[in-house]
Amino acid sequence: MRAASRAVRHSGKRLGLVPTMGALHEGHLSLVRSARASTDVVAVSIFVNPTQFGPNEDLAKYPRSFDRDCELLDREGVSFLFAPAVEEMYPAGSSATWVTVDDLSSKLDGRSRPGHFRGVTTVVAKLFHIVEPDAAFFGQKDAAQVAIIRRMVRDLDLPVEIVVGPIVREPDGLAMSSRNTYLDPQQRKQALVLNRSLREIEKLAQAGESSAANLLAAGREEFASETAVRLDYFEIVDPGTLDPITDVSRGALVAVAAYVGPTRLIDNILLNRTP
Amino acid sequence: MRAASRAVRHSGKRLGLVPTMGALHEGHLSLVRSARASTDVVAVSIFVNPTQFGPNEDLAKYPRSFDRDCELLDREGVSFLFAPAVEEMYPAGSSATWVTVDDLSSKLDGRSRPGHFRGVTTVVAKLFHIVEPDAAFFGQKDAAQVAIIRRMVRDLDLPVEIVVGPIVREPDGLAMSSRNTYLDPQQRKQALVLNRSLREIEKLAQAGESSAANLLAAGREEFASETAVRLDYFEIVDPGTLDPITDVSRGALVAVAAYVGPTRLIDNILLNRTP
Numbered sequence: 354m355r356a357a358s359r360a361v362r363h364s365g366k367r368l369g370l371v372p373t374m375g376a377l378h379e380g381h382l383s384l385v386r387s388a389r390a391s392t393d394v395v396a397v398s399i400f401v402n403p404t405q406f407g408p409n410e411d412l413a414k415y416p417r418s419f420d421r422d423c424e425l426l427d428r429e430g431v432s433f434l435f436a437p438a439v440e441e442m443y444p445a446g447s448s449a450t451w452v453t454v455d456d457l458s459s460k461l462d463g464r465s466r467p468g469h470f471r472g473v474t475t476v477v478a479k480l481f482h483i484v485e486p487d488a489a490f491f492g493q494k495d496a497a498q499v500a501i502i503r504r505m506v507r508d509l510d511l512p513v514e515i516v517v518g519p520i521v522r523e524p525d526g527l528a529m530s531s532r533n534t535y536l537d538p539q540q541r542k543q544a545l546v547l548n549r550s551l552r553e554i555e556k557l558a559q560a561g562e563s564s565a566a567n568l569l570a571a572g573r574e575e576f577a578s579e580t581a582v583r584l585d586y587f588e589i590v591d592p593g594t595l596d597p598i599t600d601v602s603r604g605a606l607v608a609v610a611a612y613v614g615p616t617r618l619i620d621n622i623l624l625n626r627t628p
Numbered sequence: 629m630r631a632a633s634r635a636v637r638h639s640g641k642r643l644g645l646v647p648t649m650g651a652l653h654e655g656h657l658s659l660v661r662s663a664r665a666s667t668d669v670v671a672v673s674i675f676v677n678p679t680q681f682g683p684n685e686d687l688a689k690y691p692r693s694f695d696r697d698c699e700l701l702d703r704e705g706v707s708f709l710f711a712p713a714v715e716e717m718y719p720a721g722s723s724a725t726w727v728t729v730d731d732l733s734s735k736l737d738g739r740s741r742p743g744h745f746r747g748v749t750t751v752v753a754k755l756f757h758i759v760e761p762d763a764a765f766f767g768q769k770d771a772a773q774v775a776i777i778r779r780m781v782r783d784l785d786l787p788v789e790i791v792v793g794p795i796v797r798e799p800d801g802l803a804m805s806s807r808n809t810y811l812d813p814q815q816r817k818q819a820l821v822l823n824r825s826l827r828e829i830e831k832l833a834q835a836g837e838s839s840a841a842n843l844l845a846a847g848r849e850e851f852a853s854e855t856a857v858r859l860d861y862f863e864i865v866d867p868g869t870l871d872p873i874t875d876v877s878r879g880a881l882v883a884v885a886a887y888v889g890p891t892r893l894i895d896n897i898l899l900n901r902t903p
Binding site: 355363445448449450451452453454455456457474475478479482483485504505508509510511512 | 630638720723724725726727728729730731732749750753754757758760779780783784785786787
């Protein structure tokens with residue numbers, strides 16, 4: 354992979370990397386298209402990274418659709434697919450070396466999933482060192498991940514431009530996720546409450562409400578209308594620090610995570626985004 | 629720095645980096661010569677990294693001799709000197725992102741200096757990302773640092789070859805160190821006990837003694853003859869894992885650290901080194 358990447362860059366072309374865990378959907382493909390539009394050659398990685406899953410999480414059953422993923426990437430004009438085995442990425446069983454972003458890693462999903470972001474930042478650093486891309490493309494759906502990776506890149510002077518693509522949604526508003534395949538038809542309907550609560554907040558914010566407390570109360574009220582879905586967190590935070598804020602007028606991330614049956618889903622919106 | 633480095637590598641030349649904290653001595657210069665011999669263009673960094681000093685350590689008084697360092701590096705044919713300000717390396721005051729090598733970082737010096745190696749690995753990762761060298765050169769005097777950096781490079785797939793140069797000593801055997809300038813003439817003599825104890829062990833090992841316990845006992849006995857020097861640690865460990873070993877016949881690192889007055893010095897030898 355590194356030899357291929359160096360050949361691309363040595364020829365003066367820019368290389369884009371879209372890191373994924375496979376089970377590709379339109380969200381991933383939109384990142385691939387963004388990468389194709391802004392770089393010369395696109396590499397996609399597929400690696401279901403064990404170190405970012407907790408002991409009671411869904412590593413074993415995480416959806417895998419490698420052949421279909423390859424077809425999709427072919428169709429999108431991707432030049433390189435990097436799909437290492439676990440034993441290649443972690444020859445000694447696991448890494449003794451960890452990249453951690455203090456504070457940020459224990460907020461939002463990091464609070465619900467201890468160790469998750471340590472696994473993410475470590476494997477992303479490894480992928481950056483192996484692929485050496487000029488730019489890497491991540492989805493806004495994983496908003497906390499985006500903040501943490503941006504911070505890691507800045508703090509460690511990683512020579513990679515981070516580009517974030519917007520959330521891609523199903524026609525009814527559900528944020529696309531590889532984990533949506535876990536949902537049965539009834540859960541699929543119940544899951545809409547995540548996006549519905551966010552839209553309620555967005556509507557109020559657009560009408561002039563700037564109090565995070567008021568917005569959250571409205572969002573949580575909407576959320577409570579779907580009693581089958583168990584809330585994990587519902588927060589309004591600074592998109593960079595992930596710290597709670599009280600006023601959304603200078604930009605805010607509204608993030609929600611919830612369990613629909615055993616399936617944990619996340620969604621978010623950005624308010625008053627600075628252009 | 630990165631632009632300069634990329635221009636070098638784009639022209640097909642290999643770039644070597646010698647990371648230092650300045651106050652250069654013959655140990656550093658031997659690494660520069662090694663770098664010149666095995667790469668095409670040599671960069672040296674000088675950065676007294678605050679994050680690897682403990683709150684009660686010698687950050688403020690650490691010797692600085694920038695003008696002399698520049699002269700020495702000029703004379704050695706170094707092409708690039710990277711000497712960033714603290715505010716450039718840590719714009720936000722400090723890093724929120726840390727690179728840590730679990731276990732290894734709390735052994736030997738890491739046990740005596742909590743947080744030290746976290747600072748080292750983080751700043752070395754940053755320097756690697758900024759300078760993007762093909763090879764980086766470190767001194768065997770910092771044996772634990774060498775083991776930790778090798779492990780970091782392996783675990784994080786950093787695209788940098790690590791080359792380790794032997795300890796350079798004063799004519800009387802004292803390992804060269806920027807901190808030797810702290811010693812008054814009497815302490816300078818007392819400090820010889822570190823190397824003397826190591827030589828005692830080396831002599832016995834060469835005569836066939838392979839028991840780490842017996843070797844350590846002899847080394848510590850020699851060490852105890854200099855009552856003015858306070859021992860920090862005296863260990864025989866695996867050079868890669870830094871774990872204590874009982875038999876030295878398949879390779880061993882004998883490492884000692886001690887306080888001569890307020891000055892902490894370290895020294896080590898490798899036994900039965902595999903070629």
